[in-house]
Amino acid sequence: MAYKKFLSDYKEVNISDKDKKGKTKKCFIYIGKYYSISFEHGKYTRYKIVSAVIIFMIFGLFFTGATLNNESSRIFYIAIPYISIFLPASLLAGGLFNLCISPEKMTEKQYAKSIVRMKNSTLAIMILSISSTVGDLIFSIISRNLSETYFIFICTLIFTISYIFFKLQKNFINSII
Numbered sequence: 001m002a003y004k005k006f007l008s009d010y011k012e013v014n015i016s017d018k019d020k021k022g023k024t025k026k027c028f029i030y031i032g033k034y035y036s037i038s039f040e041h042g043k044y045t046r047y048k049i050v051s052a053v054i055i056f057m058i059f060g061l062f063f064t065g066a067t068l069n070n071e072s073s074r075i076f077y078i079a080i081p082y083i084s085i086f087l088p089a090s091l092l093a094g095g096l097f098n099l100c101i102s103p104e105k106m107t108e109k110q111y112a113k114s115i116v117r118m119k120n121s122t123l124a125i126m127i128l129s130i131s132s133t134v135g136d137l138i139f140s141i142i143s144r145n146l147s148e149t150y151f152i153f154i155c156t157l158i159f160t161i162s163y164i165f166f167k168l169q170k171n172f173i174n175s176i177i
Contacts, residue, residue: 006032006109035111037104038175044104047172051096051118054165058089058125058158065154071139072148078135081128085158088124091117115173122166129159 009032014024037044062085072078095118102110133155140148 006107006112008032009108030107032108035106035108035115035176037106039172047168048096048100050168051099051165054161054168055089055093055096057161058085058092061154061158061161062086062089065151065158068151068154070148070151071143071145072136072151075135075139078132078139081135082132082155085125085128085132088121088128092121092125095121111176115169115176119166119169119173122162122169126159126162126166129155129162133159 009030010028011031013027013029015027017023017025039047065082066073073082095114098110099114099118102114106114133152136148136152136155140146140152
């Protein structure tokens, strides 16, 4: 069960409340693993800003490609992977938001909702954009239609930006203790 994923990281403690005639109160204390970011404060802030710019670039390119009126946007094996990019891109933005509001010493749940989510979302964007690019290339070759180059360029650019961001995330993840 997903909602019990981090249950083992907490310990239940009974605390007696002296003001209420000896009644006990249940409290939960975190006993799990902590993740600390070993970046300097300036580098950490710069990483967040660069991440936000990259996410805005991905969304901008996504909406630019979605508004093109080309023949390949009506083909199932091209349109479905391309439109599916929106979900991991939204999760990527949510992961960045969680990273921005998380303290520098994160619990395992905060780490999973921010850094792991961003890494997995970036990987999904790379896979979906490259599959859309390959599908559009196949469509262009079969239909002998060379007017699809702008859409192919956008998909390739989304993949390239996601790949660069994935490498940036690996450097960031290596700095976490």
